[in-house]
Amino acid sequence: MAGTDLSPHLLRAVRARLLADPTLRALVGIRVREAVSAREEWPFLRVDPPEVSPYEAQGWRGCACRLTIHAFLRDARDLRPVQELLAAVAGALDEADLALARGELLWLSHERSLVLPEPLGPGSWHGVARFGAVAAETV
Numbered sequence: 001m002a003g004t005d006l007s008p009h010l011l012r013a014v015r016a017r018l019l020a021d022p023t024l025r026a027l028v029g030i031r032v033r034e035a036v037s038a039r040e041e042w043p044f045l046r047v048d049p050p051e052v053s054p055y056e057a058q059g060w061r062g063c064a065c066r067l068t069i070h071a072f073l074r075d076a077r078d079l080r081p082v083q084e085l086l087a088a089v090a091g092a093l094d095e096a097d098l099a100l101a102r103g104e105l106l107w108l109s110h111e112r113s114l115v116l117p118e119p120l121g122p123g124s125w126h127g128v129a130r131f132g133a134v135a136a137e138t139v
Helices: 007-020 022-028 080-093
Strands: 044-047 051-057 060-073 104-117 125-138
Touching (some): 007 022, 007 060, 022 080, 060 080, 060 104
Antiparallel strands (some): 051 060
């Protein structure tokens, strides 16, 4: 099976949605990155490059993607703030109808989230949200 890698289009649409979401804007501002520096201002989100596999169905060819969004937060005494940040990420993307520059988003679904203490010290948290998606175009 030969797929068509539409993940760059999906990644741009996901990042744009995260930047445009008013709840996330209040929590992280415009700090939604694909790469971060050591001096990044916290809190912020990092969007990893997607894992991609071929997708083919009758009349469609594209890719199945696993997306990972990382949330970093400091100065929180408990899990609640990072959980709220992850919930906002899930709310912005789960079942979102995103327009792609090429192809169509057939589905986007929140799979799971995880919270870990960040080794930078007490009150630093690292949240991970995983999503599955399929982007395809008609053949």
